[in-house]
Amino acid sequence: MSDIEIVESLKRDLGARALEIANPDRRRIFLKVAPADLVPAATLLRDKYDCAHLSTISGVDKGETFEFLYHFASPVAVISVRIEIPRAEPRFASICPVIPGAVLYERELQEMFGVTVEGIPDGRRLNLPDDWPEGQYPLRKDWKHVRPEEVIPGGKS
Amino acid sequence: MNFQIPIGPQHPALKEPISLRMTVDGEVITDADIRLGYNHRGLEKLAEDKSWIQNIYLTERICGICSHSHATCYVQGVEKLMEVVPPRRGLYIRYLVSELERVHSHLLWLGVAGHEAGFDSFFMYTWRDREIVMDLLEMISGNRVHYAINTIGGVRRDVDEGQKAKILEGIVTLRKRSEYYFRIGATEPSFVARIAGVGMLSKEQALSLCAVGPVARASSVARDVRKEDPYAVYDELDFELCTADSCDVLGRVVVRVKELLQSYRMIEQMVKGLPDGDIVVKAPRKAKPGEVVSRYEAPRGENIHYIKANGTDKPERLKVRAPTLANYPATVAMLRKGFIADIPLIFAAIDPCICCAERTVTLVSAGSGEESIVRMSDLRRRALARSENAPVKGNAVWPF
Numbered sequence: 001m002s003d004i005e006i007v008e009s010l011k012r013d014l015g016a017r018a019l020e021i022a023n024p025d026r027r028r029i030f031l032k033v034a035p036a037d038l039v040p041a042a043t044l045l046r047d048k049y050d051c052a053h054l055s056t057i058s059g060v061d062k063g064e065t066f067e068f069l070y071h072f073a074s075p076v077a078v079i080s081v082r083i084e085i086p087r088a089e090p091r092f093a094s095i096c097p098v099i100p101g102a103v104l105y106e107r108e109l110q111e112m113f114g115v116t117v118e119g120i121p122d123g124r125r126l127n128l129p130d131d132w133p134e135g136q137y138p139l140r141k142d143w144k145h146v147r148p149e150e151v152i153p154g155g156k157s
Numbered sequence: 158m159n160f161q162i163p164i165g166p167q168h169p170a171l172k173e174p175i176s177l178r179m180t181v182d183g184e185v186i187t188d189a190d191i192r193l194g195y196n197h198r199g200l201e202k203l204a205e206d207k208s209w210i211q212n213i214y215l216t217e218r219i220c221g222i223c224s225h226s227h228a229t230c231y232v233q234g235v236e237k238l239m240e241v242v243p244p245r246r247g248l249y250i251r252y253l254v255s256e257l258e259r260v261h262s263h264l265l266w267l268g269v270a271g272h273e274a275g276f277d278s279f280f281m282y283t284w285r286d287r288e289i290v291m292d293l294l295e296m297i298s299g300n301r302v303h304y305a306i307n308t309i310g311g312v313r314r315d316v317d318e319g320q321k322a323k324i325l326e327g328i329v330t331l332r333k334r335s336e337y338y339f340r341i342g343a344t345e346p347s348f349v350a351r352i353a354g355v356g357m358l359s360k361e362q363a364l365s366l367c368a369v370g371p372v373a374r375a376s377s378v379a380r381d382v383r384k385e386d387p388y389a390v391y392d393e394l395d396f397e398l399c400t401a402d403s404c405d406v407l408g409r410v411v412v413r414v415k416e417l418l419q420s421y422r423m424i425e426q427m428v429k430g431l432p433d434g435d436i437v438v439k440a441p442r443k444a445k446p447g448e449v450v451s452r453y454e455a456p457r458g459e460n461i462h463y464i465k466a467n468g469t470d471k472p473e474r475l476k477v478r479a480p481t482l483a484n485y486p487a488t489v490a491m492l493r494k495g496f497i498a499d500i501p502l503i504f505a506a507i508d509p510c511i512c513c514a515e516r517t518v519t520l521v522s523a524g525s526g527e528e529s530i531v532r533m534s535d536l537r538r539r540a541l542a543r544s545e546n547a548p549v550k551g552n553a554v555w556p557f
Contacts, residue, residue: 025237027386028450052364053380055452056478058463071450071461075385078450101367101486105478127194138202145199 001076003029006049010079013044020082030069032082035092041081042070042095050074054095057105059113061141066090066113070102090115112139159187164500166195181497189492191485204475209235209309209444212475216462217303219477222265225258226455227462227477228307233388234451234464235309238444245390247311247436252390253324253427254297254306256420260331261290262456263413263420266505270410273505273537274351279338286334289327296320311437321428332421339414352406356491356503359404368487369480370458371416372507374400375408382454394423406506443470455480481507498539 001009003023010021010031017040020032033041045051051072060067062084070081085092094117095102106117107126114137117123125132137143159182166176174195180188200219204212212235217228229251236243243251264287271279291301297316298304306312316324358368363376373380377400383391384398399415401408444466453460458480467473484507491503 024447025449030448052367053369054367055459055461056463056476056483058474058476060465060474069463071463073386073452073459075380078386078452080450099367100365101483104482104485125194127197129194138199145202 003027003077006077006079010049013048014041017041027077029077029079030082031079032084035083035085038070038081038083039093039095039098042072042098045072045074045079045081046098049079050076051079052099054099054102054105057102057109059109059139061113061139063087063141066115068092068109070095085115091118093117094119094121096121111137113137114140162497166192177492179492179497179500184496184498186492186495186497186500189489191489193482193485201475201477204472206471208470209239209442209472212472213307213309214303214305216475216477217305217307219479221302222262223258223455223457223460224303225254225306226453226460227479228305229255230451230453230455230460230462231464231475232307232309233453234449234462235444236440237449237451238447238464238466239309239441240445241310241438241440243311244435244438245432246315246434247438248389249427249431250297250312250314250316250436251307253316253424253431254294254304254312256423256427257290257294257297257324258304259420259456260417260424261287261294263417264290266413266456267410267417269505270352270406270502271348273502274348275537276345276348279341279348282334282338286331289331293324293327296323308437308440310440311435313437315436316428316431321431324428325425328421328424332418335414335417335421349407352410352502353403355406355499356409356495356506357405358487358491362490363404363487366486366490367483368458369483370455371409371412372458372484372487374398375412376404377402380459382452382459386452388451388453390427394426396423406502409506443468444472457481458483501537 003026006029007021007023011018014033017033017037018031019034022030024030031041051074053073055071055073055078058069058071065084065086068083068085072079072081083092090113092115094106096106096119103120103122104126106120107122107124109115110117110120110123111125111128159180162179162181164177164179166174176192176195178190178192179186200215204215207215213228213232216231217224219227264283268280268283268287271277271283294304295301297320298306298314306314358372358376360376360378363373363378368376368378369380379398379400381398382388396419399412399419401411446466446468448463448465451462451464460480461478463474463476464472465474488507492500495503
């Protein structure tokens with residue numbers, strides 16, 4: 001399937017649920033859906049478009065909203081599904097029932113952006129330490145790293 | 158009685174510090190849990206404060222074995238954002254280094270696999286030959302680990318006629334030796350019996366757990382970014398996608414061995430067909446707002462970078478997904494129902510660096526809480542002892 005055929009086919013299958021479809025480069029397709037349509041879209045991509053492989057999930061803090069991109073790879077193209085989550089209500093459904101390999105990426109989103117992935121099979125932190133303070137989400141744009149002041153016992157020599 | 162065995166976090170068999178907690182029933186692993194973050198450096202946040210050029214050197218330092226993979230993946234994405242088209246000679250040199258890096262990584266891994274299976278002469282031979290390709294890389298780039306050959310718009314160093322001859326000479330030696338070792342492997346039934354049927358990962362599991370690279374290809378998932386998403390020069394090169402269907406450590410050895418031979422082919426094609434011209438074009442300092450998904454087949458599998466630009470000289474967001482992370486869910490599946498004695502071997506089959514495996518493992522009794530310290534070398538000795546007593550598997554056939 002060529003890129004144009006995939007775009008046309010996605011438009012037919014998703015109808016009004018596809019908010020935006022772009023094909024900026026060869027074998028790169030960006031599709032935007034509402035957060036509620038994410039799981040049906042992932043199921044459709046897996047079953048019909050041979051996108052069983054989720055490469056990764058990337059996130060960007062855009063101020064009022066968080067933008068998450070699910071990069072699905074098929075043998076012919078990368079279809080990146082975009083969702084926008086309001087910062088005031090950061091909750092959306094897990095796609096682990098559809099793609100079990102997504103669990104590590106969803107755990108990373110939870111700890112880095114402070115969002116809640118509902119129905120995640122394993123909600124622990126991924127990279128951050130166990131004693132990391134609550135409410136600190138490093139990949140939010142307003143988070144700045146402050147190096148704790150070094151205390152040398154007995155003072156500096 | 159159930160025991161829990163923590164492996165790591167400081168120096169397990171994997172290159173990165175990682176903690177694996179295995180629940181065992183006797184000698185059989187019933188469950189495995191993985192804990193990450195012991196080497197978390199906050200690199201994605203740091204990249205947002207650095208300029209496009211500075212980030213090349215930052216991404217290069219993500220990994221010490223496939224340093225070129227991350228830098229190339231980043232650079233080819235930034236070139237798309239900046240609408241810079243590197244000259245063809247520059248691209249050929251860049252991907253020549255990529256394939257040389259794959260050769261050095263796979264040779265390193267083969268030696269490690271031999272070592273973990275108790276075939277130490279195999280380890281010494283492959284690592285001796287790895288020096289040939291390391292010397293070639295040093296000759297081309299001036300460095301052995303962080304080649305620093307990439308820049309936005311091309312590469313930083315040219316290759317002359319004398320160097321081309323030396324590369325071809327090195328490849329001839331490497332190919333001859335590789336084929337010789339494979340013949341040794343074919344007449345070494347104990348090696349095959351040790352690695353066949355260990356660390357099983359079915360095709361369905363590999364697909365659903367999003368495994369990448371040789372791990373996926375050894376479970377007959379024909380997935381290779383160079384074939385399905387041919388970036389830069391790969392649609393001009395003649396090579397085959399290598400898979401195996403045995404779904405075990407033997408399959409992973411076979412895939413990497415076949416890939417070595419394909420890499421030699423590609424290196425020869427690139428050196429012989431090296432186009433004339435410039436190696437680099439000037440790139441702007443800033444990128445227009447936009448986003449790009451850049452994929453690259455690293456020695457260990459698919460590497461993907463998502464880069465978003467906001468019109469300044471710094472990225473808005475740089476997301477890096479290294480191949481090893483994608484293989485962790487599959488690792489857990491491989492360890493389940495395996496033996497304690499196979500842990501070093503299964504580890505070795507995922508990641509090519511086990512030089513830090515000479516570490517301690519704590520065995521904690523779940524009932525009494527008693528701890529006993531076992532060195533990784535003892536664990537390996539147990540592994541060897543077990544395989545000595547195991548019946549030779551009749552269906553284990555070395556495919557060369």
